[in-house]
Amino acid sequence: MKAALPILLIAAVAGLAFAAIAWHPSIAPVAVAEPNEALVKQGAALAAIGDCAVCHTSPGGADYAGGRKLATPFGALYSSNITPDPETGIGGWSLAAFTRAMRQGVDRAGHNLYPALPYDHFTRITDADLAALYAFLMAGQPVRATKPSNELPFPLTWRPLLAGWNLLFLDDRRYQPDPGHDASWNRGAYLVEGLGHCGACHTPRNSFGAATAGKALIGGEAEGWSAPPLAGAPWTEASLYAYLRTGLDTHHGAAAGPMAPVVWNLGRAPDGDVRAMAAYLASMTGPAGQPPAADNAVMADSPGAAIFAGACSSCHGAAAPMTANGAPSLALSSTLQASDPGNLIHVVLGGIRPEHYRAGPQMPAFGAILRDDQLVELATYLRAHFAPDQPAWTGLPDVLHRVRTEGNAS
């Protein structure tokens, strides 16, 4: 019994220390202030780079009213309403409360937020930019909308746990300019690492869902799609700029899946900011290689070749009008060069269809046209034909099953 006492004491002290870390005061609510137009405009441009609307808008719902389901390996989360509605949104939040949420992941009332809100990136953002983002959000239309409850298993429902996550993984420091680089590079680094939170998808996450140390931007995962590597990847500054600005680069292909809304927003962001992001990213990419031209003889008599000829070649064939108008050869497609066939399967099954009837690259869906065995034949042919230097994909039926199941689930 005597031996148990010190252990109990240590446990009690540890518990109190944890409570001190995990407890956050509520910040008194405020009334929404009159908007400062210049600041609101600046905030709107920043919100586009931060893609706030992408997660904080449900399909068919009002902008920023939240409720979008975010599937994570831990369970489904629903995004919050960040319109200035005082009851269901952030209308009662002061700038101090907004700043705390963006940097420490704690809401106005003092509850920890889940790091699906990439506050571990937003710590880099300056006070001035946070004030502009705040002004922009507060100038929006208040929408009354309560988000569905998160679908997380116990004990993840116990939010104070996140104080421990923050202790382990949160680096609450502003971006420090690197004097070894010019202003554009530094602007790009500030946006990519901070507000743009590129690493939220393009950096692999560890088993706690935090960015894996030392593996920044080497490629990760996003909503069942693979987010390709940026560090070391064959991209030039010009290619990156074209892709981020227009959603299409002639040496890599078109943006699809979770990247489509990102490039749509960047198409409306200040040009200098997109150029800066390209400049920064280009400093970590590898040399742009030229994949070998497709050899027409590879698997020419296979069932996959016949499917390609009948289903794909009217757009992707060498003589197709789309190719003649500058669309990239599939031999240059990042999706076909990738080690994981998941993105190809996603695109072939669901096509490419810009959300909200926006303009952008389109591709018909083949999910109802091709049976699973035919899709495997097609994917095998595409890989062998257009990426002859890469090893054949293995496990195609499993990937197909996974993507089809995810597609039906959403």
Place this chain on the structure above:
Amino acid sequence: MTRSFELSVNGKTHQVEVEPQTPLLYVLRNDLALNGAKFGCGLGQCGACTVNLDGAAVRSCITPVAVATGRRITTIEQDGSPTLAALQDAFVAEQAMQCGYCINGMIMVAKAFIDGGGTASDETIRDALALNLCRCGAHNRIVRAVLRAAGHRSGT
């Protein structure tokens, strides 16, 4: 090199001798004299060639005949479909076509939508038909016709 393919179209079995990559659209029109599906763009973009494959709306111009064997192909010529009959009546009642070239494709998308049990509303129908192009500008009448066929009258 041509091969023999067995196709089930509107409940009837056909044997055709074509190359495996031949678009289903060409086989329907050229070999089976089923001219309801139209050639529009040939790129899967306009929807004029839409038929149903196992009940789903697909573009027959980008469906190689080799993938359609052993599956249930339905075209606008199908007899005895209550959904097609309702759509035909509704399109006439709403005067939903001008030149009419896109309409067969619109109707086959609408048939798959209604038979698939989709909840018919202005919004869901617009979404289902969003990738079918009509150059005449009959869109609003088309949406009204599909709503009418689905048994849901809009607020008129």
